[in-house]
Amino acid sequence: MNLKISKLAVPMGVVGIIMLLIVPVPVGFLDFLIAANILLALVILLTSMFVKKPLDFSVFPSMLLVATLFRLGLNVASTRLILGEAHAGQIIEAFGQVTVGGNIVIGSVVFLILVVIQFIVVTKGAERVAEVGARFTLDAMPGKQMAIDADLNAGLITDEQAKARRAEVSAEADFYGAMDGASKFVKGDAIAGIVILVINLVGGVVIGMAMHGMPIMEALSTYAILTIGDGLVTQIPALLMAVATGMIVTRSNAEADMGSTASNQLAQSRNALMIAGVAAIALALIPGMPKIPFLLIGAGLIFVSQRIKASQTAAAKAAEADAERPVEAAAETPEDLISKIRVQPIEILLSPDLVDLVTGASDDLLARVRGLRRKVGMDLGFVIPPVNARDSVELPPHTYVIRIAGVEAGRGEAPAGNVLALGDALDALPGTATMEPVFGLAGKWVPAAMAHSAQMTGATVIDRVSVVVTHLSSIVTANAARLLSREDVRVLTESVKEDSPSAVDELIPNLLSLAEVQRVLQGLLEEEVPINDLARIYEALTLRAKVSTDPEGLIEAARRALGPVPAIRHVDGSRLNVIMIEPGSSRRCWKACVRRRTAARSSWTRIASRPSSAPCSKARLPRRMKDAMWSLCAHR
Template sequence: MNSRRLSQFAVPAGVIMIIVLMVVPMPTFLLDLFIVLNIALALLIVLISMQVRKPLEFSVFPSILLLATLFRLALNISATRLVLLDGDAGAVIGAFGHAVVGGSLVVGLVVFFILIVIQFAVITNGAGRVAEVGARFTLDAMPGKQMAIDADLNAGLIDEPEARKRRAEVTAEADFYGAMDGASKFVKGDAIAAVVITLINLIGGFSVGLIQKGMSPTDAINSYSLLTVGDGLVSQIPALLLSVATGLIVTRAAGDQNMGSLVTSQFGANRMAMRIGGVALLGLALMPNMPMLPFLLVGGGLLFASSRVPKPGAETPETDAETAESTELAAPDATETLIAEMRVDPLELALATDLVDLVDAAGGDLLDRVRALRRKIALELGVVMPPVRTRDDLDLPLSSYVIRINGADVARGFAPPGTVLAIGDDLAALPGREGTEPVFGLAGKWIPAELRHQAEALGATVVDRASVLVTHLAEVTRTHAGRLLGRENVRQLTDVVRRTHPIVVEELTPALLSLGEIQRVLHRLLDEGVPIRDLVGIYEALSPAAKSGADLDRLVEAARSALGPAIAARLAVDGVLSVITLDPRVEQILLESVRVTDQGDRLAIDTQSLEALVGDIADLSSRAESQGYAPVLACAPRLRTPLYRLVHAAVPRLAVLSYSELSGGTHRIETVGVVNSGYTLAA
């Protein structure tokens, strides 16, 4: 039988043995063996309680406490049976009854009741109160801890497995302190039971000696009452040890060290107190009528200990070895270091050396804003933005920054230290450097931060450096969201859908589409500015479409059709969707020109006509934006994909929707332009 199977049967076998001890008489040798085992078990529990770093490392303690208490009571019953029947309860109890207390019943009873008072009135009451308060405080703090874990998860500081682990620890901590609150009652009840059992045994043993055995009172006391006291002392020593272990566990604060290390380090942090105490004891030794030797020994010992305890922060040889080993591993040419430097981060923000103050813990809040941005992007697009690696780059020009995706530069910006960006028309009177708002391309000027109020008085919009940078990062993330969605991210998102809608996932993958094909669809949706939060709706739309093949254009259109109302609602402003439509004649010619190629649907029209068409669409879009509209281009479903490919390069902000995506919402549709340029399009 292997060790695992043995451990599974050990506890049930122990419980059965305890029951047998209560009902079946046993030889004195076995009783001696079990009594020593009981003492050893109690001592072991105390030592483990001192070595654990936090209470949850000994989470089985409440159950062990119950079993140990039951074991000790079973030994009480067995010993009582042997004492009353045979007048002999083994060598251990006999030694405690005669040798430990000198054969004196009065001394034995005094020692026994002193142990009871120490256990019941001091340790058990205090431990029970601490356990009760700990359970109450732990349960009260549980919602706050859960919210903190959720906040760290949403901010990207931890991943989902780590969040589940921390939630399990919070739940286990609450269960542990709740169990300890109840387990402390076992110890208190055991102390009461010990007094009652001892009194009953004293009366019963004395009665057996006098009545049944015909002994004199002195002989009855020597034969029975001393054995009863010995039995009580034998049972109370393990009980006292368990009470101490209970107090150690419930008063133990979580830390990175065991109790011995903490005591040594914290006494080392108060070396002066030890020295003052040693000098005070040496001074008491010089007082008249005081025993000099004990005070000299203890005072000298304190002074010696104060010079030997390690100073705070002192490193042990083991720590020095670990530090040397980690330094060796961190050498510039170490394999692990090179591999870490070779790794390409999905999203990176490189700052010039004079912009490091933005991430300085003393005053910069850029990192906090980036963490908040991750949550915003997740709720907006349905994509968990990868952690942004922020670092300084000596190669960058001063006051500049670079945003990189998978190691490639995708955007650059400028944010001089000590300045703010003022956006407005009448800024000539303000000193500063001309600049441009990186997202919308608005002209502005970087002015000294102390001139903020003057710029606002001139009607300018003033934006601080961190806001400019975070806004730029947000726009880059939205624009390149498809590139940031990796295969592993798709798997994680699919697993989330599987938990709530398992049939939807099982029907789609891997039977119809692989994760790679799903990733391509999600990439296209994100590239076209379509959020993928409604993964259930997307997967349900992909399943019937995928039965006819894995053509990417058709799958994307199926997903967009399912998300149509949400897409249109997102583009509407104040419930109004501003639409640019195609003249029916133009639309018909374009429909007839659609050709299926290896790269998807394309418009087979001569270059001059296409340029004229795109120019007309760009003019209409620009005119509508200048009038305060946020226009979209609407067309037939068959035409949407090739028309989007044509228009996107020239007018990247213009969304292209099919007619089917415009219906089903609560928004109102308003036409702000018609593409009817008068050009003759050749089919």
């Protein structure tokens, strides 16, 4: 029943508003509707303050339209009563009497000031902010979509999470577009209020003198009070709605409501409070200045600043005490020592201030790494070893290090409380300039509270966990050959034997040992060729091993057996981007490859994307090509 009522509430309300434009309304019922209008605007304003992000109040544009139509309906109903009966209820008369205060001129000036504030300052500003917000949101939309696709391809998020994030990006664009249009209704409502004010005043004076026989001053006094009262009961809700519009379009995504966020951020600037308090006391010393207000405000600001300082000092001392507290060393067993000296295949070392990345939250580092292992396993054809994460007091602040088999393979920074912004217009944002660790893009670590502002400039915003996991994904892919152990090959072989026993029985151990098969698979992984189709690889190795067990020939045979698999993920539509090199350079490179006896150095040489693996890389190629480019093809 409640669900049915909620579905019918808005349509019935709109029909009722239309009836206001046609049917005369009793004075008592008009008072009720005016009170409801004021309270509705107040509820919407307070709701806009308590939401954490604009999309939490996505129905606001529609409510803004309905509320504007409601106010216009009330204007028509009140105008009918003012001009017809010279009376429009107690609320309108009370507002008019309080504002006029016995002097029509003063009351009119006060009312005009309110109208100017409403129309020129609040409404115009909210309209401009909504327009700019819609423009920047649409400009940032492609970057956000690309970031979602990149996270999905890197295994940082699941398909369901990607769909949810795409839906959120689309909803955000729709919301700001709707707000851009709805803000025009706010402006039109303010203009209509001014026109109705003039009509009520002029028409009321004319009707009072011509039809009711009032003297001009009596007619002016009567209808001025009613007109000002009517203007106030519509302009005050309109002002509240305009302020709510400005707040909702300037609200950035945050973890708390506006009041909590403002309190926390102001508390971080206790020096500003202290300086403001001293300035207030200094103003009190100026001759002629009222001393009590400035002294009270200055003392209050200084008191709050000192309280913030005391709480920060106490928190720092508590943290130091926890850090210096001695920890009882448990008796170490030989097994404990063995586990400590054992080299971890993949390890992430975190500086002490980055331990929050593994606190156990739903999107923490370890949870994202589990998704990465699944993604890399599906792409490369084997399950990478578990990732061990621990803190290291030897690392500088904000630093993490990724190790492969105990050797550092990469490091980066992920300062707490910040997000990484990538784009071209980052100069206006506060933060620390940096370099994205995977693609070498220029970026900046900005405070998390500025994430929405960074997106509005068209920048792509990446959280700290995504930065670390993307870096880890790149390093794991580049070192996949080192991570493929003999035990992994045995497990994979047993799995293939269940489905294709003949492919395994004929090859191992009759023609090749498990170690030789491992070497071949490592050669393929070194070239980033996936080994998912092991049955086909083993069949090709069986045919080649009967002729020769040379590792290079075995890798070449396996690669050819896979057909287009090595290149398919680099194809752009129906085109594979390659670079053709001069035949003389081709021969020199090939001879160098043969001399070094590197694995699988055939006509497909990865010079562009892996310069260190190419023995004759004299070409000046960028570290990361903008377009997908798979290989250098030599004429042979």
